[in-house]
Amino acid sequence: MSTPVLNASRRAVEQSGDSPTPPRHHAARAPIRFVAVLALSLIAIAVTATLGLMLGSHQVPAQVVWEAVTNYDAGNNQHLIVIQSRLPRTIVGLIAGGSLALSGAIMQSLTRNPLADPGILGVNAGASAAVVIAIAYLGVSTINGYIWFAFIGAAGASVLVYALGNAQRGAGGPARIALAGSAVTIAISAVTNMVLISNELTFSKFRYWTVGSLQGRDLDVSTTVLPFVLAGAVLALCLAPSLNALSLGEETARSLGSRTRSVRALAAVCVVLTAGAATAAVGPIGFAGLAAPHVVRKLVGPNHTYLLPASMCVGAAFLLLADVLGRIVVAPGEIQTGIAAAALGGPIFILLVRSRSFGAL
Template sequence: MSHPVAVPAAAPTRPRPHHRRGRMWAVICGSLAVVVTATLAGLFTGSHPVPPSAVIEAITAFDQTNPDHLIIMRSRLPRIALGLIVGLCLGLAGGLIQALTRNPLADPGILGINAGASLAVCVAIGYAGVTSVSGYVWWAFAGAGVVSVMVYLLGSVSRGAASPARLALAGAAFTMALSSIISMILLSNYSVFEHFRFWAIGSLQGRDVDVLTAVLPFVAVGCVLALLLARPLNALGLGEQSAVGLGVRIGVVRLTTALAVVMLAGAATAAAGPITFVGLAAPHLARRLTGPDNRVLIPAIMAIGPALLVATDVTGKVIIAPAELQTGVATALLGGPIFIALVRSRKAVNL
């Protein structure tokens, strides 16, 4: 009597490089479609409806005496452009900090970026007399940069380079300490609170072109660094010993990644205020669609982040029209459930 021969289970196949790149380009094309749709919706909708013919005329034959043209060119187009840049920065910064710390729940604020920017804005309003959004930008960016450097130095006090665990602990400690100082300033000065609350809620509204041009150089450098870090971060994901064996200088990679995160998240926070969930949800969504390889993951995040923020901002304008939902509130209300669904999904890709 013959016995059945046990057939070994086939090993799970990993997507080939060209398959991963195919997924990446599919994600980029899909994100571009979302951006185009959201851009058109954002130009046509708002507290003041503008007919499509007026939108086309404003772009092709701008007339400063026409109020509809002014709304399109001075308010809605800059808002969409800023949303694209901020979404790009937050998504990319979230992907980098998650790869660096090996923590899928890490966000750009882990290096104290939001807390540093918020404290700097409080000081600018209360003690330097700054009241304009364009004036907040440089203070917020400087605060984010200084605190991030202090967090990195604190995480490096022991022997060796700063480890992900020490960076996270140092960032949490600085965030709690600075949040207490911010609360003390706000409670002792009502005028500071009145100005600060509009920035702290996170919004793309009311920002002019000067704010966008001020942060563009930092965004460009941060994007270049992120693309260059794709291979070293892949090696670091194999473990420190394997990375060293592959010739990766771990300390340099961590420092460069932290610098890129500060530039990207600092620029986004300075321009639009603290906006949550984009830095968490965009990397998770991109990782699920393309896999964990940073060579295809980072370009996918650069496409998904802007699409996610602009689509959320436009949705916040539409659902309560003719009023408008602030961008920070819209991302919290709409992005939160999306992020929870991604985390609970069985197909979610682990770091």
Template sequence: MSASAPSSARPGAARGPQGRAGAPTSGGRSRATPGAVPTASGRRRGRPVLVAAVLLALAALVAAALLSLAVGSRGISPGVVVEALLAPDRSSTDHLVVLDLRLPRTVVGLVAGTALGLAGAVMQGLTRNPLADPGLLGVNAGAATAVVLAISVLGVTSPGGYVWFALAGAAAAAVVVHLVAATGREGATPVKLTLAGAAVSALLLSLTTGVLVTDSATFDQFRFWQVGSLVGRDLSAVAAVLPLVAAGALLALLLAPALDALQLGDDVARGLGQRTGAVRALGALAAVLLCGGATALAGPIAFVGLAVPHLVRALTGPAHRWLLPLSALVAPTLLLLADVLGRVVARPGEVQVGVVAALLGAPVLVALVRRRRGSLEL
């Protein structure tokens, strides 16, 4: 009797080697084509399809930006918008509306949306939690507490003045969350990060609420920032936040291969040469820079960072080299379209973009849950 078992009886032979492009066939070989990326449903998307998706998302972003510049209480034709951008005439009322009112608003939407989309994708990959959003590390709660204290104690009144306080509060909260989660032998695991973030957020929320219920003047100012808005922010506020958002975006894109390795589990990631602790620290830093900058600029806007990565992942699959760039394009498109919709549904008034984004993002997330039979997977 032979000592060796047939190849078909060996452990793992029925499944075959796992390739990066997808599941193997019954014969043990993967028939995935080079460059193909598996989607959440198991279907492979070839590189040309994904490149076409990126180009289509870029075209949609340009169209959304033009709509943001053209639509409002004063309708302006796309031709006049382009003329105002390329050959501005300060004597033209339409040009002044485009340049002084709508251009800063559109730039804020582009920067904040890009930051939120990238931050959401990074946080979901970093924690392997499909419900992770950019505020998981206490960033939103820290920014809100700092803004409330700036209004109540220091008398800051302008949205441009909130920026630095919101950034400082977001960074401080994230540091506290990471220090709490890093205690113990295992270090900052995904579960500990989630629990520490929830605990610190609850603590900061109670502090914020305590100040607001005792200071009506602070509450009147804070509520306009809290709902999330692109109005009232000028380009100087964008200039203050843009370097931080750019640094966070670059760091997030560079971490794409490491985030892919983390999806296989910490043990496998270490076997592939990844330093999981360093990856999580750098990923948390990228998320803080991105989400802190977006929150400081536009206030805490919900559902964009949560829903957009799931929407994109349905096309690209789990590969972060495609997920991150597409999220960075789709999120600002959604945010700008939400802002445009808020301008036209309640004329002559407006609905704040944070409200409209939640109304648009929630049905998308529910549809994805129903499509995947009640569960969201990474």
């Protein structure tokens, strides 16, 4: 397509007020800001991961943590705590935080909705309900079994929210989709609670899982969900140029040669894979998928080539920070990670709703 046509398309979208294209000087600095965000995120991950290995009901000195990682001694109780309990927990937190942030960034781009998030739009609730039903009535007891139910539940909830939010022609605005997501989340959560309350054994076993927690996760959880997360992440990165075109608007994306239906379908697969795997691993944790993409978008802009990988790093750091704070606030006890993440992400949600630019991305 010729340059004049491209310029005309961009001008038309910008005049309509729907373009997320940043000023040229902001776009020129995007690679530099992207590197800076990655560096800061990796530093935050290193710090929070170290604290996560040190803190808990039994505190372990930093030197002992280093010795456990570099020269593990199975006969040392502190080494056992670090390697067998806290290290798997940290790895699961990294995977889940990055997955939720990636799915949130994709959902926000697809719906052009600043409130899009696996927790708010019912994806986590659907995955959680399907897992609880599988555990309670089908006898599924391992993550290798119920991860498939998490995918089914996540996909079903996504379709239901999209159908309700677009029930009337032209009605699928950000507020309507968010309301549909909230309604679906409440309804599905009611079903989940009903199953848990009516099944004492299931409730006793998974009462912490239903609010989102990293506690008690072992390496089997990470090895089970990681292939699905990697598949979703690779597919999402490959779709980054198409998502950039789609963010200019449906008609403009088509004029640029993008197959919008295929892009949306593949992006939805990414959301199901990443959000479903994260929920199967740690339960329904909200706000990680909402907060991280917004922070990154403010810093590096809407270019998905930078937005998606940076969101994963920030999301991983966010969830590890929530987990560490949950252990510090009520030490030697701990607050479940899902509750701590809500405490951190809630203020961002409030600021977002009150923002004048709330309407659409």
